[in-house]
Amino acid sequence: MREQRTFDKIIEVKNVTKTFGETTVIDDINLSIRRGQFVTLLGPSGCGKTTLLRMIAGFTTPTDGTIFIEGQNVTDMPPYKRPVNTVFQKYALFPHLNVFKNVAFGLKLKRIEDDKVNARGEKQKTMRKFTKEEIAEKVNRALKLVGLEDYGHRDVNSLSGGQQQRVAIARALVCEPKVLLLDEPLGALDLKMRKEMQIELMKMHRELGITFIYVTHDQEEALTMSDVVVVLNDGVIQQIGTPKQVYDEPANAFVADFIGESNVISGTMLKDFDVSFLGAEFVCEDKGFAKNEKVDLVIRPEDIKLLPETAAEGQLLGTVISTVFKGTWYEMEIMANDYEFTVQSTVEAKPGQNVKMLIEPDGIHIMKKLRTVNEFEGEIDGENSVYICGGSFEVDTNLEKGTAVKVLVPFDGVELTDDEDDGVIGANVTHVLYKGSYYQVQIYTDTDEDFYIDTTDEWDIGDRVGVIIDKSKVTLEVIEEESEKDDKE
């Protein structure tokens, strides 16, 4: 009991960073995973979730930081020595072996402790391999667990996708790992099969009691299956919490947008429990923000109550744009104060109809803004010009050439151009978030820096754009020589 206590954290990831060439895939991540939990790493493709899993498995080593399994530093330990097993995305079943031999592969290599009585009658600890009978028994038990009892002699290529996946799971589980790693294991299956496998995996997790780490980009899958969801984006953990927590109390606009349907709106915290957005004041349940602090807030489509136009209650008046019947509820787009709300309700409102919308305090979730201003470090490189992000931008300044400066550009101080050559520098659009009356666009420059831009133009992810900065909105702060190091962290 006590021993188990000491290793309550079965996996600890400490300050792990992974870079491939110039790109940082995992950026200084800390994560601990408790024994027996079903943990899901969730995020869009390219967010680093698979890389993190591969570092825990040992297929890649972190550029920086350490990984512990049961308190032991395994950062540089090869995968075959780690007490974890992996279920691969494309199964990776050995095509030259049949089902039985695939599952037996790991067992044949395993050594177990054995008490041996030597010639003098003393007990000695030795290591031995499993006997043929032991292997057969374990393999058959594992195949039974995944529902493939009589498939041992079958050629793996003759199995369906779902069956192959089961063999892959049996092959990993038969080694009795401390942690089972699953890399988007259901990605290649059709919807019905996925649902079945989800339930089976959850059942296995309950019965076996071992830790599961599950990678997926499917938020529904993550919410259904896990004890803990770790939401990742751009190599950074956005939020760790139970499925209910990440859904009900998203930590930031990204999480709110990524998980479930949501209305993400910019607002101002007037005082504790009092927020203003879209020109109306609302009572909320959040406090601890600065006075008039700009915040992001999320309202789930099912948290908006629709009332008749004439109702006394309700904070916003809106017009229904469209209504779609979704089985148990109607999904409606409702325009109110230039924001297009998505609303789910069992009561239907016809397009064109005016409605009052009531949002209760517990339906509003306030989140700190990830960033309120774009901040870069640069250098004055000429008269009225500053060099940041690989380009010389025009500014109003009388600072001397060569002065190191901090450049603050508000979100609405940046303009994007269709033609890259029209801008000072080029960049790619990486993220677009609709914030009601405008879009918040995130772009990624060739010098590995992010800009956030508020714009009414709609851009698509992947667009190549030019960047222009409005010189009247830029603020420059001189960086003192001494503090330079601190600023750079």
Next chain:
Amino acid sequence: MTKNKFRPSFFAIPWGVISVIFVVFPLILVFVYAFIGEDGNFTFENFAAVFGEISNLTLLLKTIGISLLTTVICLLIAYPTALILSSAPFNRYVVLALLFIIPMWMNFVLRVIAMRSLLYIFGINNGFFATMIGMVYDFLPFMLLPIYTVLTNMDKSYKEASFDLGANGFVTFFKVTLPLSFGGIMSGITMVFMPVFSAYAITGMLGDAKTNVLGGRINAFFSNSSTWGVGSALSFVLLIIVFLTMILSELLSRRAPKQKQTTKGGTTK
């Protein structure tokens, strides 16, 4: 889509014509000559001459020996080379693999002449040793290419799965990489053994009297118009042996695991 008047098989007609002229017809000629005596009548005499002459049989054994030896040496050199070339960090430099394969595109007579000059410089004269060097040098790319192709196309996740299940690099090689590259090894063996078996130019240019092989003897028979019949019969025997080898390697290849060529890449990031 417009309706196609021609069935796809029509496009095979040129190929059919060419193979009749250059493959089927010569084979028939060899077959016919093998059964026609000097007087122009049907006879088994040519075959009697082939099997009656004990030196033909020893020559056959010697040819098989040289072919096997060349194949084995090629395999022993090519496999580790392919393994290194296909592994990180070398797999990024396709040029390296190309260096081994480029000689394939050069006429082999030129290569052998060049090799002979080189060997003379090192003081190696015509003989068995020079012949073996020439043979291996000449046929190495044919062994390397199929093995290299199989190894580079092998899904990385098989190796990772093996590591994951507790196998170290050594065990992984023998239990996963080697069995999965069996198909490449088999086609390499076929592509080396069969041409070496009937080769005579290399032995002629780099060998001496002792390294004479079956191909050389057939060549000798055909340089004298009165012995075309015996030459044909001997060619016929050689053809049958090559044919049997092909069937054997085909049977073995069928046992080789078929790798699923799933889409490469995926989310390995």
